[in-house]
Amino acid sequence: MVDELISQTRRLRGGIDAVRRVTAGSHGPEDPLGRWQRALCDLAAHQLDDLGARLGQLRDGPPLPVAPDHVPAPRPAPGAGRGGSAEWNLLTDEVTWSDELFRLFGRSPRDGALTLDELPSCLVEEDRELLAALVTDCLVDGKPIDGEFRLVHPDGPRTVHMRGEPVLDDDGCTAAMWAVLRDVTELHRGRDAVIASGDSLHHHRRLARAEQQLAAGLQEAVLPPWQGPLRVPRDAGPADTALDVAGHYLPAADGAAVGGNWFDALPLPDGMTLLGAGGLTGRGVAAASTMAVLLGAVRGMAMTGTEPGPLLGCLNQLLDTSAQPALGSAVCCRYDPRTRTLAWAQAGHPAPLLFRGGTARPLPRPDGVLLGAITDARYEQAEERLLPGDVLLLHTDACVGSSLLQGLAARFTTARSAQECVRSVLEAWNRQPRQDDACVLVARIGS
Incomplete structure (x- = not known):
C-alpha cells in the first residue's frame, strides 16, 4: 500500500512538471499571473517531494542509531527532504539521534547529539525561549510538542518543524521525550512566494481595472x-x-x-x-x-x-x-x-x-x-x-x-x-x- 502511494506521488510530481511547462509557455517571466502560477507549481512540487520522502521513510522503517564514529553520507542540497528523529532519555541522560537529524543540524556524529539543555544554543536567539517553553510543557505537563523554530545552520538559517511526545514510565512520570524534526524552510519559502505573487497579481488586476475604468470614462466623454x-x-x-x-x-x-x-x-x-x-x-x-x-x-x-x-x-x-x-x-x-x-x-x-x-x-x-x-x-x-x-x-x-x-x-x-x-x-x-x-x-x- 505504501509503495502504491509512493507511485501515485511520483505520477503527481510528473503532472506538476507538465503543468509548469504549460504555464511557462502561456505567460512571460514578468507577467503577474505567470509568476503566481509558477509559485504555486513550485510549492506543490516541494510538498510532493516532501511527501515522497516521508512515505519512503515509512516504507523503510525507523533508522538505525548512529555510532559516534559513523561517517554520514554526503549532504544533500539544502532543504532537500531533510528530516530526522531523536529521543532524549531523562533517566540515563542518553540522547539518540538519527543520521538525518545530524545532517539537518549540520553536525557530525563525532560531535555527538545535543541534549535538551544544549538544543536551544543552535537556534536563533529570538526562538530559544519558544523552544524552551515547548520542551517544558512536554516534560512537566505531558503536552505534545508541535511547533516551529529557526535553526542556525552552515548553509544559512533553516526553519524546522518539531513534533514530539513524552514517554511515560509505569508510574506515569516522564521518562523520555521523542521527536521528529523536519526542515520546512523551502516549504515556507514556497508559501511566501505564493502569497507575494498572489498579492502582486491582485495589485496588478486592481490597477488594470482602474485603468480600464479611466480609459472607458475618457472614451465615453469624447465619442x-x-x-x-x-x-x-x-x-x-x-x-x-x-x-x-x-x-x-x-x-x-x-x-x-x-x-x-x-x-x-x-x-x-x-x-x-x-x-x-x-x-x-x-x-x-x-x-x-x-x-x-x-x-x-x-x-x-x-x-x-x-x-x-x-x-x-x-x-x-x-x-x-x-x-x-x-x-x-x-x-x-x-x-x-x-x-x-x-x-x-x-x-x-x-x-x-x-x-x-x-x-x-x-x-x-x-x-x-x-x-x-x-x-x-x-x-x-x-x-x-x-x-x-x-x-x-x-x-x-x-x-x-x-x-x-x-x-x-x-x-x-x-x-x-x-x-x-x-x-x-x-x-x-x-x-x-x-x-x-x-x-x-x-x-x-x-x-
Whole structure:
C-alpha cells in the first residue's frame, strides 16, 4: 500500500512538471499571473517531494542509531527532504539521534547529539525561549510538542518543524521525550512566494481595472454623445440629400482594456457633415487619451473647413510630434448635401463601404499611409457621388468579409433607418471572432 502511494506521488510530481511547462509557455517571466502560477507549481512540487520522502521513510522503517564514529553520507542540497528523529532519555541522560537529524543540524556524529539543555544554543536567539517553553510543557505537563523554530545552520538559517511526545514510565512520570524534526524552510519559502505573487497579481488586476475604468470614462466623454440616430443636416436641402446617421462602439470580446478606436459625425457650419472613423495602436489610458487629442483635432480642423486630405496630413504631424508616439489609421469624409458628393481621404484604413441596389463595394482608395509612420506624409483625396437610398459604412477593423457584406447588403436594402443598419452590423459582428474593440458608423442618404 505504501509503495502504491509512493507511485501515485511520483505520477503527481510528473503532472506538476507538465503543468509548469504549460504555464511557462502561456505567460512571460514578468507577467503577474505567470509568476503566481509558477509559485504555486513550485510549492506543490516541494510538498510532493516532501511527501515522497516521508512515505519512503515509512516504507523503510525507523533508522538505525548512529555510532559516534559513523561517517554520514554526503549532504544533500539544502532543504532537500531533510528530516530526522531523536529521543532524549531523562533517566540515563542518553540522547539518540538519527543520521538525518545530524545532517539537518549540520553536525557530525563525532560531535555527538545535543541534549535538551544544549538544543536551544543552535537556534536563533529570538526562538530559544519558544523552544524552551515547548520542551517544558512536554516534560512537566505531558503536552505534545508541535511547533516551529529557526535553526542556525552552515548553509544559512533553516526553519524546522518539531513534533514530539513524552514517554511515560509505569508510574506515569516522564521518562523520555521523542521527536521528529523536519526542515520546512523551502516549504515556507514556497508559501511566501505564493502569497507575494498572489498579492502582486491582485495589485496588478486592481490597477488594470482602474485603468480600464479611466480609459472607458475618457472614451465615453469624447465619442459622439448621441445614443440614437443623428439626422444631419437639419432642415437643409431636399429630403433625398439629408443624412440619417447612426454609430456604435463595440468592446473587445475578451473584455480587455479599451483601445484608441473612434468614430464621429458632426454637422459643420458650412452645411456639410463630417464623417470619420479611426484607431490607434495600444490599449488603456495612453491610447484613449491620445485618441481624445486626435478626435479633438479632427473636429477643430473640420469646423474650420479643412478638406479631408490636408486634415489627415495635420493629424500625421500631430502624432509625429506627440509626447506619446503612436501609429494610427483613419478615414475622414466631408459630405456635401447640395451635390450629394462625398470627399474623403484615408490613412492606412479600410475604405468606406458603399451599399447600393442590394450590392456592396469598397470605395476606390486614394493613397495614404498610417498616421505617425512618415514625417510630412501627403494624403490624396477622392470624391464619390452618392444617390438617394445609398448606405455608407465606416468601420475600424477589417472583420467585414465578402460573404458578410452580401448579407448586410440584402438587409440594408430593406432597412428603414441607419439605426436598423447598425443593428444588422452588430448582429453580424457578434457572430465573428473579434479580439479587439471596434466602431461602426452608418450614414444613409435620403430620409
